[in-house]
Amino acid sequence: MRSRLANIDFIGVFLWVIRAAIIVAVVWGTTATILNNTYTTRQWTDFLVFGVAQGSMYALIAIGYTLVYGVLFMINFAHGEFFMSGIFTATVFLALPMDNAGWLDRNPLLGLLIIAVVSMVISVVIAVVTERIAYRHLRTAPRLVPLITAIGASFFWQNLYRGLLGGEQKPFPQLEVLTGTIPMLGTEIQKVHIVVIIVTIIMLIGLNFFIIRTKTGKAIRSVAEDKEVAALMGIDVDRTITITFITGAAMAGIAGVLYAMVYRQVHFFMGFIPGIKAFTAAVLGGIGSIPGAAIGGLFLGMFESVGPSLFLKGLGIPAFNQLKDVIAFTMLVLVLIFRPQGILGEPLAEKKA
Amino acid sequence: MKRTFAMLSVLMVAAMILSACGQATPEATEPPDVEVTEAPETPEPFECDDDIGCVTYAPDEPIRIASALVITGPDSQLGLDSQYGVEIAIDFRGQVAGHDVELQAEDDGCSAEGGQAAGQKIVSDPTIIGVVGTSCSGAGVPMSRVISEAGYFMVSPSNTSPVLTDPDNAWNPGYLRTAHNDKVQGAAIADYAFNVLGLTTAAAIHDGDPYTEGLTNAFRESFQALGGTIVAYTAVNKGDTDMRPVLTDVAAAGPPGFLYYPVFTAECALLSKQALEVAGLEDTVRSAADGCISDAAALAIGDASAGMYWSGPDIAFAGQLYEDFRAAYLDKYGTETLSVFHAHAFDATNMIFDCIESVGVLEDDGTLHIGRDAMRACLYATTGFDGITGTLTCDAVGDCADPKISISEIQDGDYVKIWP
Structure with missing residues (x-):
């Protein structure tokens, strides 16, 4: 009994030491950075805007993780590939030919709309195929099985795309309308960032409406609550799960277009890191919660962008920008230490956990 | 308990003996490689007095060299291009010291793990005299150590990181390169x-x-x-x-x-x-x-x-040899040169061949003995070697290149040299 108590104490003390150390480092670094006054106000707002734009993309991708987790309690690691497949296909078969013909610059809005629709459709098709072939049979299998299958599906799509469309970086055309800055909030903001933020807000509001107000949304929520009872109430569970995948993949398809507009290059492996980051964002916000995914994404993007300069510059760490992933994942650890269910997550019921 | 301990000690000793045999380190006090001690049964058996040991090829055996280049994955064009350079060098040379040359092509994976694995594989084969490789500096760091500790040598046609020829850093006594130092x-x-x-x-x-x-x-x-x-x-x-x-x-x-x-x-x-x-x-x-x-x-x-500007090796080589090389490349592989280090690989291979010819001891029946330490000494002593990439002279840490760097910019989608 005594030894057990001692064990618990040790872990508790250890956790408190970690918390204290991180807080001291953060406060110290921040104070030093601010005292040194390295950055202008303009640069701070830039950091924030970059972070919000990046975080918007994470948020859109994270929704897919959180939706699927909500209904199936599985981490769909192939979600990054849904994100990649749509925009990669649309870039190679639509954006580049349209740009080469000069059509895209003459009709930028229509062109982008077509690219966005095609990207969403391809992402959705890939998601439905993956769900039907790889996941559906495993619904009753132990949890580890679909998880490993998802990793396998991710490799499959990556390598299929590499084989079909090539392994090199493909350029996404630069559009005249999206080039340049607009004066706003006392600073200059890139047009493309404004578009990213606005599109994300629209998508999130639309999604919220869909989940809360529509019948299908209600079905998704009830399946998330309890599949068996939902089936007894006359809800087609298989169909609802497919719709969940479709919704998540459509969000990922849009996120892909935003990504391509901002970074202007696509690649078969481009889904991997955003996928991992969005998964982090989903866990950060509370996996299973849709507003949580959105907030988690925004937080993660901002911390990645502002964090290195704010916390690490002051500590005198060389090449601190290389450590932005450390910041992102340290923040995840911090949130999970203080609030294991995530920012907006609810403590899991016995059944879900 | 006692018995387990005894068993363990026996196993330990056995493992140590085995590993000592496998590595043939310069310091090894045991008799050198089995291959070497079983000298051919001639009236006057060849005495190997090399500090590291000798490699012996029977009259009908080919000389074996290895390459360790990145030949799979996204950077494969870089490594394949160099490997083609090695193969063409072998084709052009025909026989070296009366023996054919056989190439064992390994993959360095362009990573530290890949370099380590390829190095271990190569040094486990006592019939390989040396290595052309690696492609990537990251793979070269571990491989340089593995190769050198085993008494082999490597000549990289493609590593450019300064650390590889820095004795205070990652340089090892079996490492040389024909690529420029960054x-x-x-x-x-x-x-x-x-x-x-x-x-x-x-x-x-x-x-x-x-x-x-x-x-x-x-x-x-x-x-x-x-x-x-x-x-x-x-x-x-x-x-x-x-x-x-x-x-x-x-x-x-x-x-x-x-x-x-x-x-x-x-x-x-x-x-x-x-x-x-x-x-x-x-x-x-x-x-x-x-x-x-x-x-x-x-x-x-x-x-x-x-x-924007780009710095890089100047690969506008001149001369009849390079013309022949490119014709052979196109003929054999059906493509123009894929990347930038094919000529460096060609020169590296020929440097090795020249040294084999100068230090190899050829017996009357055609048996060839090559001292590993003598090979190293010969390579490091290379001076005024006339290759495609220029006149190569190796220094004490294995930098052999005749480096030419140019600055380019992009004009109409093509890289155009603008300086010097």
């Missing part, structure tokens, strides 16, 4: 920025890879030696996409007149494009290096290539 490239780009462009402040960004870090470091040292100021020296990660924060940080530190980021295609294209969009860097001259010289890179950078 100290030369760093000095060239610093010279161009400071003296030709007249810029006195600079920043450098690497991605943690030994090649990019070595090159940015060489650039920093040369630029400072010329009297310039480095306002920021920082790094990104491979796979990063949002470069704006790091570029904003660079702008806050300076902004610098010159920004050098010798990273690979994806990150290079992102930095090139985003540097134009970050407040404060409007007047900064951007420059990348040979990791970003390819058709794919030019496409990915697109319009942002205007006003």
Whole structure:
């Protein structure tokens, strides 16, 4: 009994030491950075805007993780590939030919709309195929099985795309309308960032409406609550799960277009890191919660962008920008230490956990 | 308990003996390789007095060399190109010291793990005399150690990181290279920025890879030696996409007149494009290096290539030998040269062949003995070797290249040399 108590104490003390150390480092670094006054106000707002734009993309991708987790309690690691497949296909078969013909610059809005629709459709098709072939049979299998299958599906799509469309970086055309800055909030903001933020807000509001107000949304929520009872109430569970995948993949398809507009290059492996980051964002916000995914994404993007300069510059760490992933994942650890269910997550019921 | 301990000790001793046999280290007090002690049964048996040991090829056996280049994955063109250079060198040479030459092609994976694995595989084969490789500096660091400890040698046609020939860092006594040392490239780009462009402040960004870090470091040292100021020296990660924060940080530190980021295609294209969009860097001259010289890179950078410079090896080789080489390459592989280090690989292979001919002991029946230490000594003593890439002379740490660096820019989608 005594030894057990001692064990618990040790872990508790250890956790408190970690918390204290991180807080001291953060406060110290921040104070030093601010005292040194390295950055202008303009640069701070830039950091924030970059972070919000990046975080918007994470948020859109994270929704897919959180939706699927909500209904199936599985981490769909192939979600990054849904994100990649749509925009990669649309870039190679639509954006580049349209740009080469000069059509895209003459009709930028229509062109982008077509690219966005095609990207969403391809992402959705890939998601439905993956769900039907790889996941559906495993619904009753132990949890580890679909998880490993998802990793396998991710490799499959990556390598299929590499084989079909090539392994090199493909350029996404630069559009005249999206080039340049607009004066706003006392600073200059890139047009493309404004578009990213606005599109994300629209998508999130639309999604919220869909989940809360529509019948299908209600079905998704009830399946998330309890599949068996939902089936007894006359809800087609298989169909609802497919719709969940479709919704998540459509969000990922849009996120892909935003990504391509901002970074202007696509690649078969481009889904991997955003996928991992969005998964982090989903866990950060509370996996299973849709507003949580959105907030988690925004937080993660901002911390990645502002964090290195704010916390690490002051500590005198060389090449601190290389450590932005450390910041992102340290923040995840911090949130999970203080609030294991995530920012907006609810403590899991016995059944879900 | 006692019995277990005894068993364990026996196993330990057995393992130690086995590993000692397998490695044939220079310090090994046991008799050298089995192959060597079982000298051919001739009236006057050959006495191997080499400090490391000898490799013996029977009259009908080919001389075996290995290559360790990146021949799979996204950078495979770089390694295959060099491997083709080795193969053509073997074809052109025909026989060396009366023996055919057989190539065992290994993959360095362009990673530390790949270099370690390929090195272990090569040194487990006592019939291999030496290695042409690696492609990537990152793979070269562990392989140089493995190869050297086992008494072999390697000549890299493609490693450019300064650490590999720095005795205080990753140099090992069996390592040589025919590729340029990036100290030369760093000095060239610093010279161009400071003296030709007249810029006195600079920043450098690497991605943690030994090649990019070595090159940015060489650039920093040369630029400072010329009297310039480095306002920021920082790094990104491979796979990063949002470069704006790091570029904003660079702008806050300076902004610098010159920004050098010798990273690979994806990150290079992102930095090139985003540097134009970050407040404060409007007047900064951007420059990348040979990791970003390819058709794919030019496409990915697109319009942002205007006003940008690239440093890299000057591969505009002249001479009849190179003409013949390219004709043979096209004939054998059905393509123009894929990358930049084929000629360096050709020269490396011929350097090895020359040394085999000069130190190998050929018996009357055609048996060939090659001393491993003598091979090393001969390679390090190479002077005035006439190759495609120039006149090669090796120094004490194995830098053999006759380095020529050029600066290019993109004109109408093609890289065009503009300096010197």
